[in-house]
Amino acid sequence: MAGVKLEGVAKHFKGAVAVAEFNLDIKDGEFLVLVGPSGCGKSTTLRMVAGLEEPTYGRIMIGNKDVTKLEPKDRDIAMVFQDYALYPHMNVYHNLAFGLKLRKMPKNEIEERVKMAAEILSISHLLERYPRQLSGGQRQRVALGRAIVRNPQVFLMDEPLSNLDAKLRVQMRAELVKLQRRLKTTTIYVTHDQTEAMTMGDRIVVMKDGYIQQVGTPEEIYHEPANLFVADFVGSPSMNFLEGELCTEEGCIWFKAQGIRVNLRNSLNLEELNENKVVLGIRPEDIYLHRPSPEKVCEELLCQTELIEDLGSEKIVFLKIEGQELQARLRDGAAPVTVGGNTPAYLNLNKVHLFRKSTGKKILFRGR
Amino acid sequence: MRKYWPLSFFILPGLLMYVIFFVFPAISALGLSLTDWNGITPERNFVGLANYKEMLTNDPIFAQTFGNNIKYMLFVVFFQTLFSLIFAMMLVKNSRMNVFYRALFFLPTIIASISVAFIWIFVYDPSIGSLNTFLTKLKLDFLIQSWLGDKNIAIYSIAVVQCWAHIGQVMVIFIAGLQSIPKSLYEVARIEGATPWQTFRHVTWPLLAPSATIVVAYTTLQSFKAFDLILAMTDGGPSYATEILSLFLYHQAFNNYKFGYASATAVIFMLIVASITLLQFRILRANKVSY
Ligand SMILES: Nc1ncnc2c1ncn2[C@@H]1O[C@H](COP(=O)(O)OP(=O)(O)OP(=O)(O)O)[C@@H](O)[C@H]1O
Ligand SMILES: [Mg+2]
Numbered sequence: 296m297a298g299v300k301l302e303g304v305a306k307h308f309k310g311a312v313a314v315a316e317f318n319l320d321i322k323d324g325e326f327l328v329l330v331g332p333s334g335c336g337k338s339t340t341l342r343m344v345a346g347l348e349e350p351t352y353g354r355i356m357i358g359n360k361d362v363t364k365l366e367p368k369d370r371d372i373a374m375v376f377q378d379y380a381l382y383p384h385m386n387v388y389h390n391l392a393f394g395l396k397l398r399k400m401p402k403n404e405i406e407e408r409v410k411m412a413a414e415i416l417s418i419s420h421l422l423e424r425y426p427r428q429l430s431g432g433q434r435q436r437v438a439l440g441r442a443i444v445r446n447p448q449v450f451l452m453d454e455p456l457s458n459l460d461a462k463l464r465v466q467m468r469a470e471l472v473k474l475q476r477r478l479k480t481t482t483i484y485v486t487h488d489q490t491e492a493m494t495m496g497d498r499i500v501v502m503k504d505g506y507i508q509q510v511g512t513p514e515e516i517y518h519e520p521a522n523l524f525v526a527d528f529v530g531s532p533s534m535n536f537l538e539g540e541l542c543t544e545e546g547c548i549w550f551k552a553q554g555i556r557v558n559l560r561n562s563l564n565l566e567e568l569n570e571n572k573v574v575l576g577i578r579p580e581d582i583y584l585h586r587p588s589p590e591k592v593c594e595e596l597l598c599q600t601e602l603i604e605d606l607g608s609e610k611i612v613f614l615k616i617e618g619q620e621l622q623a624r625l626r627d628g629a630a631p632v633t634v635g636g637n638t639p640a641y642l643n644l645n646k647v648h649l650f651r652k653s654t655g656k657k658i659l660f661r662g663r
Numbered sequence: 664m665r666k667y668w669p670l671s672f673f674i675l676p677g678l679l680m681y682v683i684f685f686v687f688p689a690i691s692a693l694g695l696s697l698t699d700w701n702g703i704t705p706e707r708n709f710v711g712l713a714n715y716k717e718m719l720t721n722d723p724i725f726a727q728t729f730g731n732n733i734k735y736m737l738f739v740v741f742f743q744t745l746f747s748l749i750f751a752m753m754l755v756k757n758s759r760m761n762v763f764y765r766a767l768f769f770l771p772t773i774i775a776s777i778s779v780a781f782i783w784i785f786v787y788d789p790s791i792g793s794l795n796t797f798l799t800k801l802k803l804d805f806l807i808q809s810w811l812g813d814k815n816i817a818i819y820s821i822a823v824v825q826c827w828a829h830i831g832q833v834m835v836i837f838i839a840g841l842q843s844i845p846k847s848l849y850e851v852a853r854i855e856g857a858t859p860w861q862t863f864r865h866v867t868w869p870l871l872a873p874s875a876t877i878v879v880a881y882t883t884l885q886s887f888k889a890f891d892l893i894l895a896m897t898d899g900g901p902s903y904a905t906e907i908l909s910l911f912l913y914h915q916a917f918n919n920y921k922f923g924y925a926s927a928t929a930v931i932f933m934l935i936v937a938s939i940t941l942l943q944f945r946i947l948r949a950n951k952v953s954y
Contacts, residue, residue: 347850368856380847384869393865394855441851 297358304353315505328496373442523655554617579624581646702922714927751837769831780895814904840874
């Protein structure tokens with residue numbers, strides 16, 4: 296078993312920058328998820344770890360070994376591809392055994408390993424079948440099986456679930472996590488789906504335009520987003536944003552926009568900030584429509600109700616205030632509102648985030 | 664379907680052509696092959712299977728022709744497939760250079776075979792031909808041959824021309840086949856540590872099987888149908904060394920005026936081509952690959 300370390304890794308394609316700079320220390324046995332919008336350089340990063348692309352700059356270590364210049368086969372990694380990449384002319388058994396045969400493993404050991412992997416993935420009854428005779432989920436398992444028979448130091452997975460239908464994806468998601476817990480193999484998992492990232496990763500790396508935006512546990516990423524991009528990318532429905540300015544009045548910091556005044560009840564040195572245009576962010580579940588209990592410090596805003604989406608277990612209420620939009624997520628009971636009417640909305644001030652308008656960077660203003 | 668039956672009239676013109684120029688001649692060839700018609704006089708006598716018997720048991724030239732045709736076919740199929748595959752693998756990436764080279768290799772395909780024949784007659788000319796001149800320049804005089812005059816090598820000299828003229832065409836089929844193999848399969852092989860030869864043996868070749876079957880079927884047919892090239896280069900000579908079936912039946916009909924006999928050859932020829940094609944399509948179906 297081994298960790299993976301990337302030091303100043305970058306990849307340029309004929310002048311176009313796919314990965315600008317990547318520094319990360321992945322711990323032994325960790326399940327690390329790379330997430331970000333299309334084209335942000337996730338696959339490129341993964342392929343550099345695999346050795347399928349050579350980094351333009353930087354160094355990659357697996358365990359204590361510098362593998363930057365090594366061929367993929369010498370890195371002791373296994374990769375699972377989005378399209379499964381099974382050999383159509385080989386049955387499941389031979390697909391699983393292919394890599395072992397190339398490594399000249401004795402026949403009985405190959406058989407043993409294939410059997411074992413097939414059992415773990417419950418595909419023992421499929422060994423004689425060809426890939427075209429399998430369903431999407433079964434193919435996915437075979438692709439995973441091919442990775443685990445080799446018992447490598449690191450699993451690399453590039454959107455392995457994205458070709459499955461929604462229901463199967465959720466099921467395989469859980470199975471994959473269980474499998475990883477059981478094998479304790481360091482795993483780097485690429486996805487563009489933030490739900491997958493949040494539910495699977497021990498840690499998440501959020502990327503955009505070739506740069507790491509934030510590294511953290513799902514909790515940190517969700518509750519302490521480092522910038523506007525991360526705040527917006529993670530969570531569904533995503534965080535609400537109000538644009539406005541900060542100013543000091545009566546010894547307190549206020550957030551002001553047209554027709555909106557929020558007393559942040561906090562001391563923040565505005566001079567240090569040297570700009571006062573900000574974006575206030577708050578997650579839909581931190582906006583209440585019922586009057587909350589007094590220990591929750593809230594600010595009341597009068598909004599119009601535009602639309603109510605009923606998802607069964609929860610309701611999303613679309614609100615409007617002075618041309619800016621807010622969504623509130625209600626967990627329990629009926630919404631105390633009717634569409635088209637006015638309603639007070641209570642913003643939980645302990646859950647409010649502030650970001651600079653210019654750079655999107657988070658402004659620390661709470662003593663949490 | 665029934666209420667669309669008037670639509671079937673639309674295939675009539677095509678069907679008519681097919682019947683007049685293919686079905687009718689084929690059937691009449693079958694009938695003529697049982698006669699001793701000379702192709703000119705109206706007189707013809709029914710001789711039963713005598714033509715077939717003569718051809719298959721008592722005609723050393725037919726036997727030689729058949730042998731030539733097999734040699735020609737094996738040579739063309741083997742080398743044309745091999746080299747077009749090698750070129751396809753070299754030119755599979757869509758770079759600007761490769762597109763240029765592909766066009767270059769394809770060029771001979773669009774030249775009429777008669778022109779190809781005349782070009783190569785000059786190349787092969789024993790005294791002034793560029794091939795022998797070239798060999799002399801390289802001090803390889805011992806390789807100098809009468810390329811089309813030596814009855815041991817003439818058939819292969821022509822087979823080389825046939826390959827030259829069609830490699831570009833076949834290469835295109837292989838390039839299409841190669842490009843349809845997903846890249847990730849090669850990446851898996853690379854991660855698993857396959858050598859270039861193992862990658863070819865276990866990934867490229869099996870997945871190319873459908874293209875290869877098409878290529879072999881097509882090339883086989885081409886080598887049986889080769890006619891104009893040989894007619895223009897050697898007309899079957901020297902002493903029948905380059906006579907193949909298509910040429911043989913032409914000579915029987917139009918040089919020897921044995922139309923009945925030529926028809927019998929045509930029937931045999933048709934049977935051979937049909938059975939080879941059928942066999943290959945059987946194999947093709949067994950080899951189907953799907954991703
Ligand atoms: N071989 C290549 N040649 C040139 N540019 C490339 C190459 N591979 C990737 N890129 C570019 O690098 C950038 C990052 O690509 P990458 O495949 O890593 O994105 P990604 O985050 O995996 O996106 P997706 O979610 O769509 O898979 C993209 O802008 C892409 O166009
Ligand atoms: Mg990708």
